[in-house]
Amino acid sequence: MLQHSTSAASRVAFNLSGRTALVTGASSGLGVHFARVLAAHGADVAVAARREDKVSDLAQGIVDAGGTAQALRLDVTDAALVSEAFDGRRFDIVVNNAGIAFNGPALETPEENWRQVIDTDLTGVFLVSQAAAKAMAADGQGGSIINIASILGKRVAGGLSAYAAAKAAVVQLTRAHALEWARHDIRVNAICPGYIETDINRDFFATAAGQKLVARIPVRRLGQMEDLTVPLLMLASDHGRFMTGSELVVDGGHLVTSL
Template sequence: MNSYHIGGIRRMKLAGKNVLITGGAQGIGQGIAFRFAREGAALFLLDVKSKELEATARTIREETGMRVETEVCDLSDVGRAAEAAGQAWTTMGGIDILINNAGIAVREPFASIPLTTWNKIMDVNVNAMFALSQSVATRMLEQRRGGSIVNMASKNGLAGSSMLAHYNASKGAVVLLTQSMAVELAPHGIRVNAVAPGFIDTPLDRKLKQQDRSLDLTARTPMGRTGTVEEVASAFLFLASDEASYITGTTLVVDGGHLANAGEL
């Protein structure tokens, strides 16, 4: 998706928008941040990795000239996540778009999952998303301003798989949370959608493959390759922008046809 032209003038899709992005230091979150800044958005990035976060912010500022604010935040601390959302709102003078991108995953057998790991994955992938969304949406409602929230789901939230019971459950929760938020917030001009990537070339996916060398991530993917960060960022841009003005409560799958091939032997 590229910016479009009217009368020969390039019009940026997110000009004048303030965007809060979680997990913005690397991977898909970083890709979304770069893409949104190139489309005219001012950014507030949250991440637990301070060095990577500042490096990303500095590069975006240098390449795009856009405003980029940052805050180091561990989203497993759900109370801190809600505080960070409020800080972002105050710092930016309001948030127009919230991108709940941050997430974690660990590959391990269901019977061996420690409760501590289950709880941490739920805190980062679901509970922090809830807290951030509630914080931002409440302020949007109070100021009677519309907005867009786009959540990071996964193909794993739409179909089961082994070794990822906690991650899969968390992403299934994201899909239903997205739909429920969309229904309640639509009358107030707030759209809520999700993106469900398949196997994308990111640090997280590479880490999962290192944990299990037998993984062939694209064996059943009809397009025969992993996706790119840029391809997922394009989906987030579409759903966040006015081009998706009549779309809410949907989960856009970006997986190279993997789920469509579920019946293949």
């Protein structure tokens, strides 16, 4: 089985052999991690993003490591491209990870930036989920849809109104889809990460301003991508078969800090 930075015990416990998975936003960060984890546990993974070169490299790396993967060019805001991605394909596991943010005061947020965030972070989740669920319902085999939300879907921070609104809507969309699609044996859950260290934010969190934010996390450290591995695998596998409409918060206690 493909090796990754997970324990041997978890690879045995979370066996995804014979299952197909789609990960959107797989060109960097969490999407890359999610794709590698699913492949490491036996899933045949399709990695999708707008940057075709990035997902092609990721897919090749997974194959070189002994896994099974293919690359798809996908803009989740484009309904035609989403439909094309599911043409003749059916996935058992779908991870809605594609997302962007705009950082700036609400009074100065251009409508274009607002729409870009909402279209990617919310409408994109709806379009991919709908296409995935149609295929899952059609063959009667069910499946698992995992939406990557955020703790900003449950609380707010300055300068991120569009992102917070979109992620809060994703949490509600998760619940709504879980209710409607349970009859088709389709489970829909969300993961709400807190501050997770990635290549994109690592330099910022090393600054004085970044360290101030880290100091507000009760466990006094950033989350690592590996901290999301077991929540992802539980929701993707039969271990989470009685879970739907849930939000798993992985934030080092950030949401329980006092106001």
